[in-house]
Amino acid sequence: MRKEVFVGEQGVPEDLEYDAYDAGAVHVLAVREDGVPLGTGRLLFGEAAVAQTGADPSVGSLGRLAVTGHARGLGVGVALVRAIEDAARARGLTAMDLHAQSHALGFYERLGYEPYGPEYLEAGIPHRGMRRSL
Numbered sequence: 001m002r003k004e005v006f007v008g009e010q011g012v013p014e015d016l017e018y019d020a021y022d023a024g025a026v027h028v029l030a031v032r033e034d035g036v037p038l039g040t041g042r043l044l045f046g047e048a049a050v051a052q053t054g055a056d057p058s059v060g061s062l063g064r065l066a067v068t069g070h071a072r073g074l075g076v077g078v079a080l081v082r083a084i085e086d087a088a089r090a091r092g093l094t095a096m097d098l099h100a101q102s103h104a105l106g107f108y109e110r111l112g113y114e115p116y117g118p119e120y121l122e123a124g125i126p127h128r129g130m131r132r133s134l
Contacts, residue, residue, distance in 0.1 A: 001067075002017055002066050003017065004068065017123075021051075021052070022042070025043060027040060027041075030071075030080055041062065041064055041083075042062075043084045044061040052097070055095070060084075061096070062081065062085075084096070095134055098113065099122060099130075100115070100127060100129075105128060108130050113130040117129045
């Protein structure tokens with residue numbers, strides 16, 4: 001799904017999409033009742049999260065949230081974010097940080113995330129840092 005959404009739809013270079021953090025991340029997957037995948041996301045924690053967020057180890061990093069085109073608007077993204085937050089709480093994390101594509105700021109704001117810092121480019125796409133206490 002990440003390849004379909006980020007590489008295929010958004011033109012993110014494949015070598016940037018897959019990184020060394022994937023192996024140690026918690027990955028979540030949303031699937032339809034018949035097993036068809038709808039969306040995915042990941043949680044980085046510990047030193048991997050610190051490397052991404054620059055924050056202390058009590059802050060997790062939510063990332064690589066991707067929902068397939070046919071599943072958008074069905075609440076899949078919300079369910080994935082909440083599942084990642086639950087996984088973060090289970091690991092004792094107190095906040096979540098993420099790098100939101102600027103067009104998705106409203107989505108994350110509705111889920112309690114607050115933007116911080118200036119807009120910047122990541123993989124050629126405008127992004128903004130966001131954080132939420134858990």
